[in-house]
Amino acid sequence: xxxxxxxxxxxxxxxxxxxxxxxxxxxxxxxGGKPILIHTIEKFVLNTEFEQVLxxxxxxxxxxxxxxxxxxxxxxxxxxxxxxGTTRNETIMNSIAYIEQxxxxxxxxxxxxxxxxRPFLTYRILEENIRYAREYGACDxxxxxxxxxxxxxxxxxxxxxxxxxTMYQGQTxxxxxxxxxxxxxxxxxxxxxxxxxxxxxxxxIKGEQVHLVEGEVSNIKITYPYDLRVAEALLGGK
Amino acid sequence: xxxxxxxxxxxxxxxxxxxxxxxxDQHVIVRPTHLSICxxxxxxxxxxxxxxxxxxxxxxxxxxxxxxxxxxxxxxxFAVGDRVVMIPNLPSEEDPVIAENYLRSSxxxxxxxxxxxxxxxQTVPDRLVLLPEGINLTVAAFTELVSVxxxxxxxxxxxxxxxREAVAVWGDxxxxxxxxxxxxxxxxxxxxxxxxxxxxxxxxxxFADETFLVNRIPQxxxxxxxxxxxxxxxxPRAINQIIDYIRPEGTIGIxxxxxxxxxxxxxxxxxxGLRMIGSSRSGRKDFKGLVELYSSHPEVVDYLENIVGExxxxxxxxxxxxxxxxxxxxxxxxxxxVWDK
Numbered sequence: 282x283x284x285x286x287x288x289x290x291x292x293x294x295x296x297x298x299x300x301x302x303x304x305x306x307x308x309x310x311x312x313g314g315k316p317i318l319i320h321t322i323e324k325f326v327l328n329t330e331f332e333q334v335l336x337x338x339x340x341x342x343x344x345x346x347x348x349x350x351x352x353x354x355x356x357x358x359x360x361x362x363x364x365x366g367t368t369r370n371e372t373i374m375n376s377i378a379y380i381e382q383x384x385x386x387x388x389x390x391x392x393x394x395x396x397x398x399r400p401f402l403t404y405r406i407l408e409e410n411i412r413y414a415r416e417y418g419a420c421d422x423x424x425x426x427x428x429x430x431x432x433x434x435x436x437x438x439x440x441x442x443x444x445x446x447t448m449y450q451g452q453t454x455x456x457x458x459x460x461x462x463x464x465x466x467x468x469x470x471x472x473x474x475x476x477x478x479x480x481x482x483x484x485x486i487k488g489e490q491v492h493l494v495e496g497e498v499s500n501i502k503i504t505y506p507y508d509l510r511v512a513e514a515l516l517g518g519k
Numbered sequence: 520x521x522x523x524x525x526x527x528x529x530x531x532x533x534x535x536x537x538x539x540x541x542x543x544d545q546h547v548i549v550r551p552t553h554l555s556i557c558x559x560x561x562x563x564x565x566x567x568x569x570x571x572x573x574x575x576x577x578x579x580x581x582x583x584x585x586x587x588x589x590x591x592x593x594x595x596x597f598a599v600g601d602r603v604v605m606i607p608n609l610p611s612e613e614d615p616v617i618a619e620n621y622l623r624s625s626x627x628x629x630x631x632x633x634x635x636x637x638x639x640x641q642t643v644p645d646r647l648v649l650l651p652e653g654i655n656l657t658v659a660a661f662t663e664l665v666s667v668x669x670x671x672x673x674x675x676x677x678x679x680x681x682x683r684e685a686v687a688v689w690g691d692x693x694x695x696x697x698x699x700x701x702x703x704x705x706x707x708x709x710x711x712x713x714x715x716x717x718x719x720x721x722x723x724x725x726f727a728d729e730t731f732l733v734n735r736i737p738q739x740x741x742x743x744x745x746x747x748x749x750x751x752x753x754x755p756r757a758i759n760q761i762i763d764y765i766r767p768e769g770t771i772g773i774x775x776x777x778x779x780x781x782x783x784x785x786x787x788x789x790x791x792g793l794r795m796i797g798s799s800r801s802g803r804k805d806f807k808g809l810v811e812l813y814s815s816h817p818e819v820v821d822y823l824e825n826i827v828g829e830x831x832x833x834x835x836x837x838x839x840x841x842x843x844x845x846x847x848x849x850x851x852x853x854x855x856x857v858w859d860k
C-alpha cells in the first residue's frame with residue numbers, strides 16, 4: 282500500500298553452512314519446485330499493507346536473487362534487493378538506511394523482519410506483526426515451548442530447568458518501529474553488538490517491552506536437510 | 520507461495536496443510552474475509568455423509584459461501600482492496616443450453632474440491648463478482664446461499680404457468696426465509712404464504728402476506744404454485760402436503776436437499792398435472808443478478824440481517840472448530856466466521 286509506512290524486510294543473508302553438502306545458500310533450495318526465498322517473498326507481496334518488500338542478500342547473491350524474482354513474480358514493482366550486512370542486526374540496519382535514503386523514514390515507520398527460510402509464514406502472523414509493532418513498538422513471533430528447556434552453561438551438566446509454562450520458542454517475523462530500534466542499537470557498545478544475534482534482544486536488554494505474536498508450529502525454519510523433508514510433507518495437501 | 524489450506528481431515532478434525540500457488544498473469548488472488556457455514560459443510564464436519572463419500576472427498580477445505588478482498592490482480596479486472604463475492608461453481612466448459620451449475624463436468628468448492636477455508640484463493644476473474652460499496656459484509660458472506668434461491672426463482676417463473684396470484688413456500692428456516700423474501704421482492708403482486716413448524720420463526724416472516732403452521736393450514740387453502748425449502752427427513756411430508764393443497768397444473772420448486780430418496784404421491788401429481796422443478800446451486804448470472812438486486816432493493820440486505828446468527832472471529836484452527844460447534848447448537852440463522860485480519 283502506498284504510504285502505509287510499513288516495510289517488509291526479508292533476511293536472505295544465510296550462506297547455508299548448516300545445510301550438509303549443499304553448496305547454494307539454503308534460501309535457494311526448492312520446495313514444491315520453487316525456491317524457498319520466492320515462496321517467502323510472495324507472502325509479503327500479497328499483503329497489501331507493505332509499501333515495499335526489501336530483500337537483503339549477500340553481495341554475491343544479489344544478481345541471482347533478482348533473476349529469480351524476475352522469473353517467478355510477474356508483479357514485482359514493490360520488491361527491492363539490497364545488500365545485507367555482516368551480522369543479522371547490521372543487515373536490519375542496512376534496510377533502515379535504505380528506507381531513510383528513500384526519504385520514507387519517520388518515527389512511525391514499521392519494519393517486519395523475517396527469515397527468508399521460513400516460507401510457511403501466514404497472513405495472520407504478518408497482520409498481527411504489523412498491528413502489534415504499530416501499537417507496542419516491537420513484537421516477536423513465538424510458539425509456546427512443547428519440550429522442556431534445559432539450560433547448561435558448561436555444555437556438560439544442567440544448570441537450570443526453567444518452568445516450561447513460561448518458555449517460548451522464537452520464530453520470525455520480528456517487527457519494530459525502525460527509528461527507535463536503530464537508536465537503541467546505536468547506543469550499544471561494539472562488544473554488545475557482537476553478542477546480540479537477536480534483534481528483539483536489543484530492546485530487551487534496554488528494558489523495553491516486546492509484545493508476543495502467536496506463531497504457528499508449521500512456521501519452521503529450513504536449516505537442516507531434515508527440515509526440507511518436513512517442508513515437503515507440509516505441502517502434502519490433496 | 521505456500522498457501523495455508525484448512526482442510527477437514529476427518530469428521531470434527533481440521534488440519535493445516537500448504538499448497539503452492541504460483542503468481543501468474545491470468546489469476547486473481549483474493550483474501551477470504553467472511554465465511555458462512557452451510558448445512559452441507561456441517562454434514563461433512565459431523566460425518567453425516569455416507570462413509571464412502573467421506574473417504575472419497577476428505578481431506579478437503581470446507582465453505583462455499585464466502586466473500587473476500589482482492590489482493591493481487593494482474594488482469595486489471597479489479598482494484599486491490601475491492602470486496603468481491605466468490606463463486607464456488609467451477610465450470611470447465613461452456614454450454615449454450617445447460618446452465619453452468621448443472622453441467623456434470625463442473626466442479627464445486629467444498630464438494631470434491633477445496634472450499635474457501637484457505638489463506639488465499641487463486642481464481643480466474645470470472646469467478647468473482649464485485650460487491651456494492653458499503654454492503655453489510657456479514658450478510659454478503661452468504662450471498663451464495665441467496666443466489667441459490669435467486670436462481671431457483673428465476674428457473675421456476677420461466678416455466679410456471681401464468682396464473683400467479685397465490686404462491687406458498689414450505690420451510691421456516693434460512694432457505695425458506697430467503698426464498699420467500701426474494702419472491703416478495705421480485706414479485707410484490709404475488710400473495711405469498713409461508714408454512715412452517717415453528718411459530719416463533721414464522722413470526723419473523725413479516726414481509727409475507729400470511730403464515731401457517733403446517734398442522735393448522737385451513738382446509739380450503741389453495742395456491743397456484745409452491746416452493747419446498749424444507750429438505751432432510753421432513754421433505755417428503757412437505758412435498759406431499761404441497762401436492763394436496765396445490766391447484767391443478769401448478770408448479771412445485773424443490774430446493775431442500777435430502778440424503779435419502781423421498782416417497783411422494785405420484786398419483787396426485789399425475790391427476791393434477793403438476794410440474795416439479797429441481798434446482799441446485801447457482802452460476803455467475805445469478806450472482807450478478809442478485810448483487811444488482813442488493814443495490815436496487817437495499818431493504819433485502821436489511822431483512823437478511825435478521826438471519827445472521829453468530830459472528831465468530833477466527834484466527835486459527837481451534838477457532839474454526841469452535842465456530843462449527845457453535846453452529847450446531849444455534850437456534851436459527853447463519854454462522855459467519857470472520858478472519859481476524
